[in-house]
Amino acid sequence: MRIAAAVALALIVLVALAAPALAPHDPGETYRAFLSAPPMRPHVVASTGAWRWPFVHPLKLVSRLEQRYEEDTSREVPLAFFSGGKLLRLSDERDGPWLPLGADREGRDALARLLFGARVSLGVAGLSTLAALLIGALAGGLAGFYGGLADEAIMRIAEFVLVLPAIYVVLALRAAMPLVLPSWAVFSLMAGIFGLVGWPWVARSVRSVVATERTRDYASAAVSLGAGPARVLFVHLLPASRGVIATQAILLLPSFILAEATLSYVGLGFPDTVPSWGSMLHEASNVNAIADSPWTLAPAAAIFLVTLAANMLVEETT
Amino acid sequence: MVTAAALAFAACWSGERRAAGKPPVKALVSSIRAEPRTFNRYAGRDSVLEIVASLTQAKLVRIDRRTQELEPWLAESWTTSADGLVYTIKLRQGITFSDGVPFTSADVVFAFKAIYDEKTGSALGESMRVGGQPLVVTAPDPATVVVRFPSPFGPGIRLLDNLAILPRHKLEAALKAGTLAKAWDVSTPPSEIVGLGPFVLASYQPGQRLVFERNPRYWRTDARGGRLPILDRLTLEIVPDQNAEILALESGQIDFTQTEMRPEDYATLKRAAEQKKVSLVDLGVGLDADTFWLNLRPNRPPVVQHLWLLRAELRRAISHAVDRTAFAETVFLGAAVPVFGPITPGNPRWYSPDLPRFEYDPAAARRLLAGLGLSDRDRDGVLRDRTGAPAGFTIVTQRGNTALERGAGFIAEELKKVGLSAEVAPLEVGALIDRIVRGDYDAVYYRFLTTDLDPALNIDLWISSGSAHVWNPSQVKPATDWERQIDDLMKRQVASLDLAQRKALFDQVQRIVADEQPMIQFAAPKITLATSTRVVGATPALLRPSILWNPDGLGVK
Numbered sequence: 001m002r003i004a005a006a007v008a009l010a011l012i013v014l015v016a017l018a019a020p021a022l023a024p025h026d027p028g029e030t031y032r033a034f035l036s037a038p039p040m041r042p043h044v045v046a047s048t049g050a051w052r053w054p055f056v057h058p059l060k061l062v063s064r065l066e067q068r069y070e071e072d073t074s075r076e077v078p079l080a081f082f083s084g085g086k087l088l089r090l091s092d093e094r095d096g097p098w099l100p101l102g103a104d105r106e107g108r109d110a111l112a113r114l115l116f117g118a119r120v121s122l123g124v125a126g127l128s129t130l131a132a133l134l135i136g137a138l139a140g141g142l143a144g145f146y147g148g149l150a151d152e153a154i155m156r157i158a159e160f161v162l163v164l165p166a167i168y169v170v171l172a173l174r175a176a177m178p179l180v181l182p183s184w185a186v187f188s189l190m191a192g193i194f195g196l197v198g199w200p201w202v203a204r205s206v207r208s209v210v211a212t213e214r215t216r217d218y219a220s221a222a223v224s225l226g227a228g229p230a231r232v233l234f235v236h237l238l239p240a241s242r243g244v245i246a247t248q249a250i251l252l253l254p255s256f257i258l259a260e261a262t263l264s265y266v267g268l269g270f271p272d273t274v275p276s277w278g279s280m281l282h283e284a285s286n287v288n289a290i291a292d293s294p295w296t297l298a299p300a301a302a303i304f305l306v307t308l309a310a311n312m313l314v315e316e317t318t
Numbered sequence: 319m320v321t322a323a324a325l326a327f328a329a330c331w332s333g334e335r336r337a338a339g340k341p342p343v344k345a346l347v348s349s350i351r352a353e354p355r356t357f358n359r360y361a362g363r364d365s366v367l368e369i370v371a372s373l374t375q376a377k378l379v380r381i382d383r384r385t386q387e388l389e390p391w392l393a394e395s396w397t398t399s400a401d402g403l404v405y406t407i408k409l410r411q412g413i414t415f416s417d418g419v420p421f422t423s424a425d426v427v428f429a430f431k432a433i434y435d436e437k438t439g440s441a442l443g444e445s446m447r448v449g450g451q452p453l454v455v456t457a458p459d460p461a462t463v464v465v466r467f468p469s470p471f472g473p474g475i476r477l478l479d480n481l482a483i484l485p486r487h488k489l490e491a492a493l494k495a496g497t498l499a500k501a502w503d504v505s506t507p508p509s510e511i512v513g514l515g516p517f518v519l520a521s522y523q524p525g526q527r528l529v530f531e532r533n534p535r536y537w538r539t540d541a542r543g544g545r546l547p548i549l550d551r552l553t554l555e556i557v558p559d560q561n562a563e564i565l566a567l568e569s570g571q572i573d574f575t576q577t578e579m580r581p582e583d584y585a586t587l588k589r590a591a592e593q594k595k596v597s598l599v600d601l602g603v604g605l606d607a608d609t610f611w612l613n614l615r616p617n618r619p620p621v622v623q624h625l626w627l628l629r630a631e632l633r634r635a636i637s638h639a640v641d642r643t644a645f646a647e648t649v650f651l652g653a654a655v656p657v658f659g660p661i662t663p664g665n666p667r668w669y670s671p672d673l674p675r676f677e678y679d680p681a682a683a684r685r686l687l688a689g690l691g692l693s694d695r696d697r698d699g700v701l702r703d704r705t706g707a708p709a710g711f712t713i714v715t716q717r718g719n720t721a722l723e724r725g726a727g728f729i730a731e732e733l734k735k736v737g738l739s740a741e742v743a744p745l746e747v748g749a750l751i752d753r754i755v756r757g758d759y760d761a762v763y764y765r766f767l768t769t770d771l772d773p774a775l776n777i778d779l780w781i782s783s784g785s786a787h788v789w790n791p792s793q794v795k796p797a798t799d800w801e802r803q804i805d806d807l808m809k810r811q812v813a814s815l816d817l818a819q820r821k822a823l824f825d826q827v828q829r830i831v832a833d834e835q836p837m838i839q840f841a842a843p844k845i846t847l848a849t850s851t852r853v854v855g856a857t858p859a860l861l862r863p864s865i866l867w868n869p870d871g872l873g874v875k
Binding site for chain 2: 030032035064065066067068105106107179180267271272273285286287288291292
C-alpha cells in the first residue's frame, strides 16, 4: 500500500509538471460556444461498428440557455498523438475544441485547468510545507537543544500561532493589501502564510525528539570531542528527527492543498483567471453543478486522491 | 378500525389546513434574502423593508406596476389646481388601521411631518422633495388633504407612491421625543406594528422567518365584493443563499422568490416546470441592465497622474471593444438583449431606440485609444501611456453574483484584446457599496435596481449634484459641460407638466449620455419569474417587488 500511495503521489506530481504537454489547450483560452460543455469521450468504434483510430464526435449546441449539447454522430474527428507539442489533441479543431473533461462555465478546458491547477495547488502546498519544515525544524531544534527560557519562549510563541484563527488572520492581511495582486504575489503570500501557520506543528515534534536525543551518549560524546552547539544540533540531533519531519511533511502537504482550496473557494486566494484547484471549486459551488455539470467537481476528486495517498503513506510509515 | 385510524391520521396531517369544520387555511410561503433591519418604513430603505411595508401598510396612491398607471388607493379621488402645484385629495371613508383606530387626514399630515423630520433623517424625506424643497401638506378636514408642491413637478402625485401612511396614534409620541428613527425596530412586539395593509405581522423569528396573517380590518374588496386579502397567511422564509432558495422552490418548500431566475438556473427550473412543480412567467426584457462605469472624480491620484482616464474617448473605446451580442450569449446564456443606454426596452415609455451606438468595432476602439496617446511600445499587446505605465484599471464587482462576475470577466477579456489591461476584483456586496460610496475604485460593474420608471423620480442619478450620480456624485457645480447640459435638461424635464415634452427632453438627456458614455450598458437580461403551481392571482411586474407589490390578490389552489 505504501508503494502504491507513493507511486500515486509521484504520478500526480509528474502529471502536474507535464501539464503543458498533457493539456490539450491553454487553461486561459475560452471557447464561448462551449460554456459548461460536457466531457467529450474518445471513440474507437464507428457507428458502422468498424474499428477506427481514436476519434471524437464534435459537440452541437442544442440549447444555450439550458447549456445542453449533443454529439454530432455524423462527424468523426480523429485524435492526433504528439502533435503541436501536445501528447494528444484533435487533428482538426475547426468544428470546436476537444474537451476531454468538459468545459467550465466560462467555456475553458476543464482538463487543462485541472492539470495547470495541480501545478499551482501542489506548488503552493509544496513550498508552504518546505517553509513550515525549515522554520519548524530550526525552532523546535533550538527549543529542544537549549531548553529553559529559550524552550519556553519558542514553545509559547508556537502555541500562540496555533490558537490564532487562521482565516481571520488571512482576512485581515488580505484587506490591508491592494485589491488585485499579481499571481506570483498571491502564490508567495499563500506559501508564506501557510508556512507561518504550519511551523509550530513541526517544531513541537522536533523539539521533543531533540530534547530526548541531546541526553543520549552519542550527543554527549560529540560535545566532549569539541563539537560546537551548531554542529551538535545540525549534524547529530536534527538528523535524528528526520522521521517525524517526514511524517509532518506528508501530513502538512494535503492540509495545505485543502487550505489553498478553502481560501480560493471563499475568494481570498487565487483569482478565477489563475487555475488552481481551489479557484476551480469556487465555480462549482452552485448546488446545481452536481446535477448539471459534475465534471466541474474534478478538483475535489484530485484533492481527495492526494489526501488519501498522503494519509496512506503516513499510516504505512508510522 | 383501520379506516378510523387512517381518518384520524389524515385529520392530524391536515390539521393546519382543515380544523373542526373551518375552511382550509390559505397560506403561501415566499423567501427573502436578508433579515429585516427595522419595521419602520420612515427609518430605513431596503428591499426587505419595502416588502414588509407593501404587506402591512398602504399609500395614498399606487402605481400599477404592470400598466404604470396611477390608481387611487387610500385617496379616493383628487383634483389639481390650474398651475399644477396644488392637489386636493379626498380620502376614503370608514377605513381603520389593523387595531381598529380610524384613518384620517391627520395620519397623512403626520406621515409628511415624520419623513421631513431632521432627527428622523428619513431616506424617504430626500426622495419626497421637489427641487430640494419639501411638499406642504395640510388637512382642512378629516377626509381631505391638500398637497402643495414648491414648484411644477411633472410626475405630480405619482411621487406619493413612495409614501406608506403609518399610524399617527402609534408613532407620534416617538416623533415628538425625537426617537422616531428607533421606533418599530425588529424587537418591537408584532402586535404594536399596525397598518392599513392587507396583512399584519404575526411573528418574527430572527434568522428564520416572518409570518403575516390577514388583516381582518383590511379595507379593500375584490371586483365582486369578495374579501381581500385572499390569503390567510403569508410566510417569508429568510434564505440568504440564492442556491438554497432555488432548491427550496424546486422542492416545494417555498412558493416564490423575490428575484428573477438566474440564467444558470433555467435548466433546473425548466425540469421542475415540466414536472408541474413550478410555473415560469416570462416578463420580457428587464428594466435594469448591468452597468459599467469609470470613476470620473477628477482629484483621485490615479486620475491626476493619468488624465486620459477621464476622457470620453476612453469610454467610447471601451464601448466599441465589447461585443454586446456575444456578451448577451455568454454572460446571460442568450437570455438578454444588447443595449446601448441605461433605459432598456423594458421601459417603453422612456426608452429611446435611436440613440448613438458604439457598435462592436475593435479597430475603432484601438484608434480612439491611440488618439489618447496610448501605444504598444514594446509589442507585448499591452498599451502604455506617455509615462510608460500600462493602460489599465481594476474593475470591482459583486462577489457571488454569477452574472456580474462573469460579465466583469468578459469585459476584461474584451478590453485585453484592444490592449487595455483590466483586472477584476470581486468584492462582498457591503465592501463594494462602501468603495462606491467612498469613491475608492477605478471602475465598477454592477447592477442598479430601478426604483421607479419615471426618470424624474430617479433624478439623483442624472443631475451632477445627485448622490446617485455614480461616476462623480454630489458635485457642487457640474464638472463638465455635458453634465451641465444634463442638469438643465433634467430641471426642465422635471418641471414640465406635458408628458410629450418631458419625453423629448429626456431623449436629449439619453442622447448626451449615450454619446459621453459615463455609464456603459452592454445587455439587459430577459426576466423570468418562477412560482410554484399552487400560486394563483399573482400579477408579476418588472419593478420590484415583482409579485408582492400586489399582495391582496394572491391566492392558493
